[in-house]
Amino acid sequence: MASVTISNVGKSFGAARVMQGVDVSIDDGEFVILVGPSGCGKSTLLRMVAGLETVTSGDIEIDGRRVNDLEPKDRDIAMVFQNYALYPQMTVAQNMGFALEIAGRPKAEIAAEVRKAADILSLTPLLARKPAQLSGGQRQRVAMGRAIVRHPKVFLFDEPLSNLDAKLRVQMRAEIKALHRRLGTTIIYVTHDQIEAMTMADKIVVLNGGRVEQIGAPLDLYDRPANLFVAGFIGSPAMNVLPAAPAGDALLVIDRFRLRRPDAATGTTLRYGIRPEDMLIGGEAAVEGIVEVIEPTGAETHLTLRIDEHVLTMVTKERPAVAAGDRLAVSLAPGRGHLFDAESGIRLAGC
Ligand SMILES: Nc1ncnc2c1ncn2[C@@H]1O[C@H](COP(=O)(O)OP(=O)(O)O)[C@@H](O)[C@H]1O
Ligand SMILES: [Mg+2]
16 A cells, blocks of 8 residues: 655656646545546656556656556556456456466466455456456456556556446445445556545545646545536536625625625625525525426435526425426525635635
């Protein structure tokens, strides 16, 4: 097990600078997820930690040792890719033991390691099969098994679940989490899926355009997003973001909702953000809107509401007796909103 420190790391491909000044420190045994939209640099950062990509500037340390110039094989890490990269002509057992065989380890030791990993991953009955005879989830487990047998200091995962169907993804999420609990190995895991990040990580790093937007525990990011980017990226359905302006002691949201003005609400370019579940049906100073879409999911109801030219999303545990086209009065739960500066995007206060 090991800590990983990424200090002021930058990356250029030729003239294209794709990463600038990224700082992330990962504790021994921590499960850290890098999340962000496609092209933001997640894979590049992971590949730099693995040694598959050179570091243009800054430093990467594993367990306090600078590894910038170390070969991948000398870094004591194991990477699990999206496409699994299994050898089709080898059995599951051979696939899992291959790295140890290359390393010249004795046959009995390899067999023991493979047996242990197969037991952890429930692969024991499948050891004699070829990859073509396995389901997607089973192949994914073999890919993890191949990493486990090496007892690496750090596991790196690059979107390992994105080729699986939705149900299997949920199951594998739980399996990888259980695996982490059992082995206690440091994990750096890349995904573009914020739900995956929220449900699995000890700590999330939100990347955007080659920069870190915020680092924090899942619910900290949800409850206190540092800026509009994180506010919009974490949470589904996404946070409602509406124009707001101070008016004396009040804060006016879309010129309709009247809230108490936080001290920080001084500028004119303000945005007010509120999560769909923090919009209430009725309530104090409710404002009428028109229901555009109503989606009962059973456990909750999703509503799309139009107020003037603004479209708002609501999620409620209630089952409101409304249909598309009906009027509905709604309010903003006091203290559950966020105030942002529209230009910098930075969160100024709760409100
Ligand atoms: N080998 C490469 N050569 C040139 N540009 C690259 C290379 N690999 C990645 N990039 C660019 O670097 C940026 C980050 O890519 P990547 O790390 O793959 O993003 P992500 O994994 O977040 O989708 C993108 O703009 C991508 O086009
Ligand atoms: Mg990628």
